[in-house]
Amino acid sequence: MVQLKINExxxxxCGDCAADCVHKIIELSDGIPFIISGxxxxxxxxxxxxxxCPTGALSIMGLDPQDSLQLPADVPSSIQMENLIKxxxxxxxxxxxxxxxETLDKLLKILAYAPTGMNRQKVSLTVVNDIETMNTLRQRxxxxxxxxxxxxxxxxxxxxxxxxxxxxxxxxxxxxxRTAPHMIIASAPRGIGTPVADCVIALSYLELQAPSMGLGxxxxxxxxxxxxxxxxELITELGIPDDHEVGYMMLFGEPTVTYHxxxxxxxxxxxxxxxxxx
Numbered sequence: 480m481v482q483l484k485i486n487e488x489x490x491x492x493c494g495d496c497a498a499d500c501v502h503k504i505i506e507l508s509d510g511i512p513f514i515i516s517g518x519x520x521x522x523x524x525x526x527x528x529x530x531x532c533p534t535g536a537l538s539i540m541g542l543d544p545q546d547s548l549q550l551p552a553d554v555p556s557s558i559q560m561e562n563l564i565k566x567x568x569x570x571x572x573x574x575x576x577x578x579x580x581e582t583l584d585k586l587l588k589i590l591a592y593a594p595t596g597m598n599r600q601k602v603s604l605t606v607v608n609d610i611e612t613m614n615t616l617r618q619r620x621x622x623x624x625x626x627x628x629x630x631x632x633x634x635x636x637x638x639x640x641x642x643x644x645x646x647x648x649x650x651x652x653x654x655x656x657r658t659a660p661h662m663i664i665a666s667a668p669r670g671i672g673t674p675v676a677d678c679v680i681a682l683s684y685l686e687l688q689a690p691s692m693g694l695g696x697x698x699x700x701x702x703x704x705x706x707x708x709x710x711x712e713l714i715t716e717l718g719i720p721d722d723h724e725v726g727y728m729m730l731f732g733e734p735t736v737t738y739h740x741x742x743x744x745x746x747x748x749x750x751x752x753x754x755x756x757x
Contacts, residue, residue, distance in 0.1 A: 481519045482541050483528075485512055489536035496528035496537055512537065523598045563687060565741040570695025571657045573732040577609055578661060582692055589688055593681040596673030602681045602726075605664040605717050616713065617656050620702070621648045623710035641705050655701045659730035662702065666723035678726020685729060695734030703728045 483505075492510030497503075504518030505528060512528070528537055535544035555563065587604060595602060607613045624645050627634065634642065647654045656662070663685065665678035686696045703725060706713050719725065 480541075481514060481522045481524075481539060483512070483514050484538040486536045486538075487511060489534045491534055491536075493533065495531045495533065499527045499531045501525060501527065525598045562741075563690075566690075566738070567686065568695075568738050568742075569697045570659075570730075570732075570734045570736065571697060572734060572736045573657065573659045573695065573730075574735055575610065575658070575660060576733065578694065578732060580608075582694075583608060586685065586688060586692060586694070590681055590685055593677075593684040595667075595677040595680065596671065599671050599673075599677070601671050601674075602665055602667045602677050603720070603723065604681070605666065605719055607662045607664075607717075610660040613656070613660055613662060616662070616717075617653060619713060620655060620705050620710055621645065624705065627709055635708070637704060638708050641701070641708060644701070644705075655705055656699070657697060657730060659697065660732040662699065662728055662730050664717065664719065664728045665726045666719050667726060668720075668722050669724045670722070674724040675726045678724075682727055682729045685731070689731060693733060694731055695736075697730040699728045699730045702730070 490511060492507065494507055494512075496512050497505040497507055501523055502518075502521040504514050504521050505512050506515055507513070514522075524540060526539060526542070529539050529542060529544055529547065532544065538544060583606070587606070590604065591600075593602070607616060624642060627638065628642060628645065641655075644654045663682070665681050667674035667677050671677070682698070686698075689696050707725075714725065715721070
């Protein structure tokens, strides 16, 4: 339900809500915003109208503008954002313990703000939030790989690549999951148009927020490939819906390693095209 409500005592008739509405379903009558006939069906529920209202006069979907964070808030400066991005590292050394539940809950609530295609907000986050479950997932993955080896059945090139990591496991090393205590799997319905992109965006937000909460992360394509190729039944057992595309998986936990400087990366992979006018 859109439930657009206007506090006429606060509304100054500026029209910012109408001007910023993506689908132009808001118009003004005598300076007061209203939704045009049939407009509710085209509402993206993006809440831009609530966010852009300078006086907090507009409520939508039953949300009170007073419950929103007031801007400008304590946002990072340009140099702080630059340092955050440059200092990002993949964590491959973790403390063997569960992340505090309050910290994890706060992190997941922040991820709800990650953007999605057409504001569909259909990304599901499957969180392995205790180390015992993570250890079971780890063991079953390597056992499935070993079972494939023992079967002497033909293997694909992708499977050959993953099989190469079994030697490390036999020697006491975990090159797939990096002994991480936790993992988060982002998935979304296949029919929404941008399921994988939406998942990757959500995990990108997690990766940037995590260090500020004392957590490290690793994008784990190895786990995604290993599970898909050798133990797909784990996807169902983890509770991921059958109609979902698994976008990506990310390891996380408290790191045991501290980095003291950024790496140095340069890139010439930038293209500035010029198009001919027709």
